Amino acid sequence: MVSKPPVTEEAPAVPEPPVTPEAAAVPEPPVTPEPAAPEEAPAVPEPDAAETPPEPAPVPDPLEEAGKDASGRAIPHPRPMSLEDVVGSTVDAVMEEAREPILPPRRGLFSRKPLEETETIPPPPEPEPEPEPEPIGPEPSLWEAAHAARQLYIRRKHTVILPLVTALPPTLLLLLERYQVKVPYWSGDPRAQSAFLLVCLGLTAVLCRHVFVKGFGMLPRRRCVAELLVSLAVLVSGADCALRLLGRGGGGAPYASVGCLSLVFAQWGVRRESKGNYDMLRAAAVDDDPPYLVASTPQGACKQRGSVPGFFTTAARSDAATLWQTALLPVFLAAAVVFALLSSVGQDRGGDFLLNLSAILLAAGTFSLPLCWALPWSRLAEHLQKTGCAVAGWAGAQKISARRRMIVTDTDLFPPGTVQLNGRKLYAETQEQALSLAASMARAAGSGLERLFNSLVRSEGGRYEKVDGFSFYEEGGWSGTIKGESVLMGSAAFMRKMDIRLPPDVNLRTGIFLAVDRELRAAFAVKYNPAENVDFALRLMQRSRIQPILASRDPNITPSLIKRKFSRNVHMEYPGLTERVALSEAEKDRDLPRALLFREGLLPYAEAVAGSLRLCKAVRRAAAISLLGGWAGTLLTFYLTSLGAYELLNPLALEVFLLLWTLPVLLMSDWTGRY
Numbered sequence: 001m002v003s004k005p006p007v008t009e010e011a012p013a014v015p016e017p018p019v020t021p022e023a024a025a026v027p028e029p030p031v032t033p034e035p036a037a038p039e040e041a042p043a044v045p046e047p048d049a050a051e052t053p054p055e056p057a058p059v060p061d062p063l064e065e066a067g068k069d070a071s072g073r074a075i076p077h078p079r080p081m082s083l084e085d086v087v088g089s090t091v092d093a094v095m096e097e098a099r100e101p102i103l104p105p106r107r108g109l110f111s112r113k114p115l116e117e118t119e120t121i122p123p124p125p126e127p128e129p130e131p132e133p134e135p136i137g138p139e140p141s142l143w144e145a146a147h148a149a150r151q152l153y154i155r156r157k158h159t160v161i162l163p164l165v166t167a168l169p170p171t172l173l174l175l176l177e178r179y180q181v182k183v184p185y186w187s188g189d190p191r192a193q194s195a196f197l198l199v200c201l202g203l204t205a206v207l208c209r210h211v212f213v214k215g216f217g218m219l220p221r222r223r224c225v226a227e228l229l230v231s232l233a234v235l236v237s238g239a240d241c242a243l244r245l246l247g248r249g250g251g252g253a254p255y256a257s258v259g260c261l262s263l264v265f266a267q268w269g270v271r272r273e274s275k276g277n278y279d280m281l282r283a284a285a286v287d288d289d290p291p292y293l294v295a296s297t298p299q300g301a302c303k304q305r306g307s308v309p310g311f312f313t314t315a316a317r318s319d320a321a322t323l324w325q326t327a328l329l330p331v332f333l334a335a336a337v338v339f340a341l342l343s344s345v346g347q348d349r350g351g352d353f354l355l356n357l358s359a360i361l362l363a364a365g366t367f368s369l370p371l372c373w374a375l376p377w378s379r380l381a382e383h384l385q386k387t388g389c390a391v392a393g394w395a396g397a398q399k400i401s402a403r404r405r406m407i408v409t410d411t412d413l414f415p416p417g418t419v420q421l422n423g424r425k426l427y428a429e430t431q432e433q434a435l436s437l438a439a440s441m442a443r444a445a446g447s448g449l450e451r452l453f454n455s456l457v458r459s460e461g462g463r464y465e466k467v468d469g470f471s472f473y474e475e476g477g478w479s480g481t482i483k484g485e486s487v488l489m490g491s492a493a494f495m496r497k498m499d500i501r502l503p504p505d506v507n508l509r510t511g512i513f514l515a516v517d518r519e520l521r522a523a524f525a526v527k528y529n530p531a532e533n534v535d536f537a538l539r540l541m542q543r544s545r546i547q548p549i550l551a552s553r554d555p556n557i558t559p560s561l562i563k564r565k566f567s568r569n570v571h572m573e574y575p576g577l578t579e580r581v582a583l584s585e586a587e588k589d590r591d592l593p594r595a596l597l598f599r600e601g602l603l604p605y606a607e608a609v610a611g612s613l614r615l616c617k618a619v620r621r622a623a624a625i626s627l628l629g630g631w632a633g634t635l636l637t638f639y640l641t642s643l644g645a646y647e648l649l650n651p652l653a654l655e656v657f658l659l660l661w662t663l664p665v666l667l668m669s670d671w672t673g674r675y
Contacts, residue, residue: 136592139312142288146281153274156210160268163207167260170200174257174652194244197256201238204260208267211370218322224329225322226369226626230266232333233361234259240354250355252646258362258654265662269370276378277315283381283390284311284596294595294608299583300405300549301609303412303597310592311392319394320616321372321623328627329364332634336360339638347642356641359649363633368662372622375669380615383673388599389608394619396594397612406541406609407583408548408572410448410557412602414528419452422525425506429514434522435462437482438514441489444470445478446584447553449512452526474577476555488515491555495520510556526556530565537606538562538570540675544610549573551583610675618672622665629661 140148173186173196185192205212215227237259243249284290293306318326340357344350373394380397384390391397426434439453444467457463467480467487475497477490488498492511495502500515506523514522541548550559550572559572575583595608636657640649 136310136313139309139316142281142285142308142312145312146278146285149274149278149281153271153278156267156271156274159207159210160264160271163204163260163264163267166200166203166207167257167264170197170257170260171652171655174253174650178652190249191245191247194241194249194254197254198238198241198245201234201241201256201260204263205234205238208263210270211263211266214270222326223318223322224326224333226325226329226365227266227270229329229333229361229365230259230262230370233358233365234263236354236361237358240358243354248351250352251349251644252352252355252649253651254355255358255362255651255654257651258658259358261655261658262362262365262367265367266370269374271374272371272378273374276374276381279378279381279385280315280390280393283385283388283598284308286598290596290598291600292597292605293593294400294597294605295592296399296402296594297407300403300407300547301400301594301605302407302583303409303605306593308593308596311396311596314395314399314592314594315393317393317395319373319377320398320619324623324627325369332364332630333361335634336364339634340641343638343642347644349644352641352644356637359637359641359654360634363637363654363658364630366626366630366633366661367658368622368665369626369630371662371665371669372626373619375665376615376618376622376672379669379673380611384608384611387604387607389595389597389604391595391608391612391615392593394615397615400594400609401613401616404545404613405547405549406606407551408602409584410552410554411451411600412605413534413552413557413562414448415531415534415601416451418529418531419448420527420529421452421456422527424525425523427503427520427522429516429521432461434514435460436465437487437516438489438512438522438524440465440467440482441470441478441480441487441514443467444480445472445553448557449526449554472553472577472581476558478555485516486518488518489513494555510561512556528556528561528565531601533601533603535566537602538566540603540606540610542567542570544613544675546606546609546613547571547573549575549583551575551580553581553584607675611672614672614675618668622668625664626661629658633657633661 139145173183176183177187182188186196211227212231215225215229215231218225218228237254237256240249241254241256244254288308290308291305292303293308293311295302295304295306336357339360340353343356344353377394380391391400424431424434429437435453435456439450439457439462442449442453443464465482467482470478470480472478473490473494475490475494477488477494477498479489480487488495488500489512492502492508492513495513495515498515498518500513500518500520502513502520508523508525510526510528512524512526513520514524538548548570550557550562552558559574562570562572574580595612597604597608637649637654640646
């Protein structure tokens, strides 16, 4: 017989199933005495919560209730457990779980990488560093600089006529010989020709000594200019003439006459550059505190109020022609030496080395290369000096004209005296109060109407009040609070959009209306008179393809008003209100002065920007043409000298070739000042 386990209150008795062979093979649990002690009961192992998740509650099975499993075998009966055993096993399981290491939270199904904390907001990005201002070195006052420029110009003023007198005779004698006119002591006597050419070349070099001073004086500044190339060509030509006196000259005629003309053109360029610098500095030194300056902004040229420090530093920087020459002329010089060696020593004609080198250097230097910057600059500086403005050399001109855009404000289009008051009408407001409110609002807006109401306040009484909470409106008006009252001021369209009732008898196209606490208090009839110089300036900007940007704060000054008052073909860019206010505030910035203005109105401003644009174009084109001509002359002279065709490459032919390349530069320099 199979003994039955004792029945307790915690585990009710289950009816015993019938004995089967399979059940007989199962060992029976040991019989325990009654009552069972708690310590002798086996502990029920609890599942580890860290290893396996808790299983769901089992669904009752009818076979289980009958005491059998799914295969029909008998299910062993559970052991009885007391309440103390359950509590003790639970406490042990919790303590053991606390000792086990806690795994990091899983990010995904197969990853144990800890998750990043996303609840904290990342710090805002650091603001971009402001661009460092351009350095301003120690510079003299503009008056001292103008005085030094005047002394230099006086020393070079009359240094072109005399060199021309000494440089032309060799060319005239060559022309006479060309047309088979015999000249005593010249024709048929190579030694006499060499001596005469050497004397003329020496005299011209002495009179044009400023060319040598500039050419070799720019070397410490790491600048290789055309004057240096001309100076070297003249020295080589003089050495060739001196060797001919010793009976060891080359096979062709010497090129000393070409060297004399090169010195004259180079001296002319030095003189014109001194004249341009003097005109620029004496115009800038008119006033130590000029009323306006022109600065460069990302949006374009902008007229500002500022000071003159930095103007001389900007004006002293190298021009584009000098920079291009510094980059390319060393290549020309090296090529000239190599080509001279190839065409003389390489052809077993070592005695022609100086002759060939002088021809190649003179062709590479060209007559026009020293004039690329000097002629356009002097032409523009002279023109601007008469109109009351000055541009700070190449650097200033390039800065203010690079974007081809100009910021134009109210006072530029309608300078003082062109805005007048045609009449006024008051509604439940005294004249003094109306003028005080209108003048205070116009001053807070910073528009061109400030000068109009300022004169009225001074002449007819009134005072300025403090304006709080000032705001601009896209519809064409302003709002603010004065002594606790809400004040609106603007055009008729603005008043209608703000639900301000206007009287039917008031129809002002360019009127300014004043409302206090949503009630109309005053109406001002403002008249805008166009100025002839402003109309000319707008047409000048249109011809020069410079885009004006209208940054007005006056609600009446719009592109439609400008087309009614000025030329209808003028197209102005009219940005949104926020950008207009920002652009108009650019007048308060403090940038390095690129140009100085000493007159009111738009014309000096437009002439400075348009003239700078023409200057940059002329200098770049002239430098490109001159360098192209120098390279073409280098290759051509190398080819002819290597063939020994000195009859084709005679001094007169080389002079004509160089003069033809100079003609475009002369035309472009004259075009700089015509606008």
